[in-house]
Amino acid sequence: MYSTITAGVAGTGFIGPVHVEGLRRLGVRVKGISSATLELAEEARQQLNLEHAYPDFDAMLADDELNVIHLAVPNVLHYPMVKQVLAAGKHVMCEKPLAMTSEQGIELVELAKKSGLKAGVNYNLRFYPMNLEVKKRLEEGDAKIFSVVGGYQQDWLLYDTDYNWRVLADQGGALRAVSDIGTHWLDLVHFTTGLEVEAILADLTTVHKTRRRPKGEVSSFNNEVLRDEDLETIDITTDDCASILLKFKGGAKGQLFVTQVSAGHKNRLTYDIATSDAAYEFNSERPNELLIGRRDQASEFLLKDPALLQGLPAPFVNYPGGHNEGFPDTFKQCFRAFYDAILAGDAADDEHTLYANFEDGLRELVICDAIIKSDAEERWVYL
Incomplete structure (x- = not known):
């Protein structure tokens, strides 16, 4: 179709x-x-x-x-x-x-x-099947969410010779690590839990105040090796890493650590959602796994399997158990939700989409503004 x-x-x-x-x-x-x-x-x-x-x-x-x-x-x-x-x-x-x-x-x-x-x-990243499973479980249950802690770690900007247009404020925006990958985490937490951020306390760090830029532009993740004479020094104002405390409406608390200078972590998003009856732990470098923590019974280790994922996740799982689905699959599944809405036309519910709509995109921009203000003024900022 x-x-x-x-x-x-x-x-x-x-x-x-x-x-x-x-x-x-x-x-x-x-x-x-x-x-x-x-x-x-x-x-x-x-x-x-x-x-x-x-x-x-x-x-x-x-x-x-x-x-x-x-x-x-x-x-x-x-x-x-x-x-x-x-x-x-x-x-x-x-x-x-x-x-x-x-x-x-x-x-x-x-x-x-x-x-x-x-x-x-x-x-x-909403469309990893295990994230959809967490969303379903939290929506269907009546557990109170206490906290959400996690991070997003990469290492591709570890060295001062690592360069990409994203490090430039006039090309990528005043925030970089937070905007580039931290907003993925923030969007995912909102999507899975339904929690809305109420207040922010942020500490931003620029590890490399200057970087050595190739005299000709380079693409992301291309592993090109350049000589010193091919580089020029530029000033950097965007964040390499950030520590962020969150208050959610309703009383839940959150902690987020974002970095693009953590050696060995290529693309690691993690969260741990603690509720009154279980905790849900996810790691994007092992995206077909979900740890469900229990207090009074054995914790569960759920592997992605369409026979076990019913309801919300089911249309977005295309391979049998033991056949891993990863990063490229999230794009296909995100586009599936988007194109389903296009085909549905006016019948689609534009206010409650599985894919992120423009209102969701605006939410992240408002949060980023609060993060910038919190860091600059060294205080809690309420949205």
Whole structure:
């Protein structure tokens, strides 16, 4: 059924091709791709075996065959490009964060509502089956949530010679580690628990006040080795790591540690949700496992198995037990939820989507504003 929809993807860096792969696995026709230059777009077109390389974004928007545009471009481009997509009458799936500021986010939420189009933010980690299982259990039970603690750890910016556009405030935003990966954790906690952040106490750290940037831009995670003479020193103001305390409405407490300078942790999101009858522990580097802690009986170790995951997770589990589903699968499943809403049209419940909608994207921008203010003023900030 998804073959009735045609999509285009803007962006040829790390994540753009991941979108293409996820869409194709779902059965969506991906007609073409655009990039900063026609040469980059054509190179990606050949590598991905797509039909068309667009000379620029405007040419992609002008293609009447495209129903949906996926934005996998630097953060600074999200706001203007989302506006263009909506004005062109096409559905949009935008990489996080939704925009650079909450003011921009508010505008995009209103534009999306007025357009009647489907608009999503790619918080794909919601769609690990075990996260959907946790959401289901918390919704179906009546346990009180006491606390949520966890973190998101990476090491790809450990050295001062590690560089990517994300470290620049004018390209990625005032926050970096928190915005880039910390908002994944925050969105996931809201999604699984339904808790709303009430107040923030944040401590941000820039480990490398300066970094040595290649004189020519590089892509994320490309392992390119450069000589000293190929580097130039630049000042850095964005966060390498952060410690954040959270107060949730209703009394639950939270702790989040985010870092992109923790050696050996390639992409490790963890949470431990403590409730009045059980605790739920998840680790994204072992995403097919869920530890369910008990006090008065043996704790459970649940492995992903469609025979054991009923209800909410069931449509988003495509392989038998023992056949692991991982990071690329979360994109496919996120897009499944989004494209189901497109096919449902007006019948879709745009206020309670499984995929992150623009309201969810705005929530993260508001939280990020509070984190910046809390760190600067060294105090609790209430939302």
